Amino acid sequence: MCSRYVGFILLVWFPGALHAQSAARHCPAPALVGGYFVPVKETYSHDFQLTYACENTYKPAVEGWWATSVCQDGTWSHTPQCIDEKGCFPPTIANxxxxxxxxxxxxxxxxxxxxxxxxxxxxxxxxxxxxxxxxxxxxxxxxxSIKTCSMPPKVPHAVIVHQGYLELFPEDSKVHYECKDGYRMEGSDKNPIVCLAGTWTEYPTCSKVTVRGDHTSTERGTQPGSGGGGGSRPDSGHVSVEVGTGRGHSTSSGPGTQPGSGGYPSTSDTRPIMIPIKDCGTWPLVPNGVVVVQDRMFLKFTCNAFYTQVGPEDVVCYNDGSWSQIPICKDAFCVMVPGYYTYGLRLSENQFIKEGELTYIPCEWNDYSVAVRCTDRRITHTSCCRSYDHQWKRCSIVRENFLPVGSLIKK
Structure with missing residues (x-):
């Protein structure tokens, strides 16, 4: 008698648990043509795992010669199916x-x-x-894409607004900068910057706003001796600064300035003195190049895809406020412009090929393409050949194109 009451109380307290168990529906036996499964039943309970395989000339609709499927609330996790062994599974294509x-x-x-x-x-x-x-x-x-830009350049004391983080930006993308409090944007006409042919247009800078009495001024960078940072001296009264020019002599301003009395050390050596990069202000711009390392004493550049770097990787700041030699990013690609090239191939838009790369461009017929090679910025291509046995040596070379590569890119 007591046990009956206990059971009644449990039913009253836990109706949800019983409902959840009964709500999970069973799965019917699959209609598997060309295959078999075990065990064979009319219905299968929730979470039951079924194993199946296929007869000759068939294969499961997933990888492997056998497969499993799980009953999930009345539906199989994948419908057990045997397909033609010459059929293909859906491929995975990144991006x-x-x-x-x-x-x-x-x-x-x-x-x-x-x-x-x-x-x-x-x-x-x-x-x-x-x-x-x-x-x-x-x-x-x-x-x-060669026309895609990497992350926009970092502007000191600024953030990018109205744009979430992305690793790649398609051509014509625009990003807006905004200076933090206490800084004013210089070159506001360069905001927003735009991605053009794989390169960001010139970007603005943020200069610190200082208030002296009732006068407000903007410090444009931190050049040595400007009173804005690395090159200033905490003298009292009239400020006098001496700076090594890197040309074997020094300059001074104000009366009573003694050689070597302050600022950066003067030297009779003709070599310029390296100072922290913050003292040279705005970073130098390398067209088609980006800064990949920002150190206290140097910047390291690298060129975008389809360009090769000439000159130094590292750029330093000198005590006369100048930057050392910057690298140059030279074209390292060829361009096939729209037009007729060979029987079966007529291009409607520019085709970019990396230096030293062998590329295949589809012809107007299925399974036919043209082999194209870029060597020393010169294009060589073949006639239209079958794609599945396409090799450079098997297709006759029909044309060489000498193209003014640099002039074809929108800067």
Missing amino acids: GKYTHASDGWYEEESVIRITCDKGYEHKNNLATAKCANGTWSSLPTCEQ
């Missing part, structure tokens, strides 16, 4: 997308077209893939 098959797999001879995400382009200009005997031929990849 790209395509139209997925409604039944989860692709029959032999199926062709898919890959669309790259913004900021990416097809490597070797290959955009399609074909299912052949269970595998994809020439599966396209999406790589960073």
